[in-house]
Amino acid sequence: MDVSNSSDGRHGDDEVLVGVDDGSSAFKVVYGDSNGNEVKLLVSAVVSGGALETDSAGRSVGVLFTDGEAFTVGPPVASVAAFNTANDGFHTSQAHRLLLANALSQVGVPVSKMAVGLGLPVGVAFDAAVKAQKTGNCAKDVYAGYEPRVLLERPFRLFHYAQSVGAYLSLLINPAGAENPALTGLSVAVVDIGSYTTDTVVVRNPGAGQSLILVKSLTQSAPVGVSIAVDELQAILVARFREAHKALTYERVAGALVTRTLKLFGKEHDVSSEVVAALETAFTRIKPSLTATIESAASADMVVPVGGGAVLFSEQLARLFPQNLAVHDDPLFANALGYYRFLRFAEPALATSRG
Numbered sequence: 001m002d003v004s005n006s007s008d009g010r011h012g013d014d015e016v017l018v019g020v021d022d023g024s025s026a027f028k029v030v031y032g033d034s035n036g037n038e039v040k041l042l043v044s045a046v047v048s049g050g051a052l053e054t055d056s057a058g059r060s061v062g063v064l065f066t067d068g069e070a071f072t073v074g075p076p077v078a079s080v081a082a083f084n085t086a087n088d089g090f091h092t093s094q095a096h097r098l099l100l101a102n103a104l105s106q107v108g109v110p111v112s113k114m115a116v117g118l119g120l121p122v123g124v125a126f127d128a129a130v131k132a133q134k135t136g137n138c139a140k141d142v143y144a145g146y147e148p149r150v151l152l153e154r155p156f157r158l159f160h161y162a163q164s165v166g167a168y169l170s171l172l173i174n175p176a177g178a179e180n181p182a183l184t185g186l187s188v189a190v191v192d193i194g195s196y197t198t199d200t201v202v203v204r205n206p207g208a209g210q211s212l213i214l215v216k217s218l219t220q221s222a223p224v225g226v227s228i229a230v231d232e233l234q235a236i237l238v239a240r241f242r243e244a245h246k247a248l249t250y251e252r253v254a255g256a257l258v259t260r261t262l263k264l265f266g267k268e269h270d271v272s273s274e275v276v277a278a279l280e281t282a283f284t285r286i287k288p289s290l291t292a293t294i295e296s297a298a299s300a301d302m303v304v305p306v307g308g309g310a311v312l313f314s315e316q317l318a319r320l321f322p323q324n325l326a327v328h329d330d331p332l333f334a335n336a337l338g339y340y341r342f343l344r345f346a347e348p349a350l351a352t353s354r355g
């Protein structure tokens with residue numbers, strides 16, 4: 001596994017390991033509690049420009065500053081459009097820096113004690129320049145509050161991992177750190193269908209003590225994902241609820257895609273047939289990026305879909321891979337679990353203090 005920015009030494013026995021699948025629609029965070037059990041935290045990736053909300057005492061809430069500018073992190077404010085995080089520059093953006101600060105502040109331990117494993121799309125995850133740029137972006141100062149502003153702590157060190165590979169690691173390493181013997185000799189295709197990117201990797205495990213093989217020719221990041229289904233659904237719903245088109249924001253439609261219901265002006269509507277239609281259309285656009293890599297890999301013994309798209313497109317995926325589909329028991333947290341378990345049990349840069 002590729003690692004960058006690992007400084008010498010360790011913070012000490014109290015170093016806190018945190019796996020963060022830093023997605024464009026949500027940050028999935030995994031860390032250990034005092035008993036060593038895994039704790040999962042889902043933090044939505046919504047950030048808007050400006051200081052937007054005040055509490056009853058007139059204090060601004062949810063406000064973070066970076067580069068001297070104010071931002072509000074948290075649920076979108078109806079009248080202000082949140083930043084679009086679904087773009088190639090997300091991992092090195094102001095929005096990412098603020099969302100990371102926001103997510104880590106919710107873990108409940110000092111951020112300065114954290115070793116944090118983060119993800120990148122597989123297409124750039126092994127690119128040293130991209131990792132260095134992301135590390136630099138994560139080092140930017142972030143302040144919280146209004147006046148007086150408080151400089152937030154930075155993580156002690158960062159590790160960069162690849163999306164999808166993280167999910168594979170969650171299958172390979174169990175919560176107690178033991179390696180799953182059932183994967184020995186198998187080629188496993190992991191498909192991470194996120195909001196904006198779909199990452200496919202094929203990983204082969206030759207056996208105990210040997211390095212994992214990432215089949216490079218079968219590794220790709222495609223700029224397709226659940227957001228296509230949201231756009232489709234938005235168009236369908238605008239046609240059905242013409243009078244309410246202004247209320248059909250991206251965030252609201254994304255919610256309807258998951259719940260299959262839509263609340264408009266206090267009234268709840270069943271939109272399941274619209275959701276099914278949107279999912280089918282969207283999947284025809286996502287499918288080529290899956291089949292291009294996986295069908296040509298006759299050697300993929302298992303196909304493991306992860307990410308929110310694995311949940312939403314479960315029927316379409318089962319149809320596409322009738323022979324070798326393997327369902328992950330926590331597709332949404334798969335990457336974050338893998339980053340965390342790798343940090344805890346296998347990260348070479350942390351080996352000295354593992355004992």
Ligand SMILES: Nc1ncnc2c1ncn2[C@@H]1O[C@H](COP(=O)(O)OP(=O)(O)OP(=O)(O)O)[C@@H](O)[C@H]1O
Binds near residue numbers: 026198255
């Ligand atoms: N349990 C769930 N059931 C159904 N849909 C879900 C579930 N969890 C998340 N989703 C939806 O799936 C989409 C993708 O979620 P995911 O967290 O995988 O994206 P992401 O990692 O933030 O995006 P990317 O990897 O492209 O940066 C989201 O739009 C979300 O609304």
Ligand SMILES: [Mg+2]
Binds near residue numbers: 021022023024193194
């Ligand atoms: Mg993702």
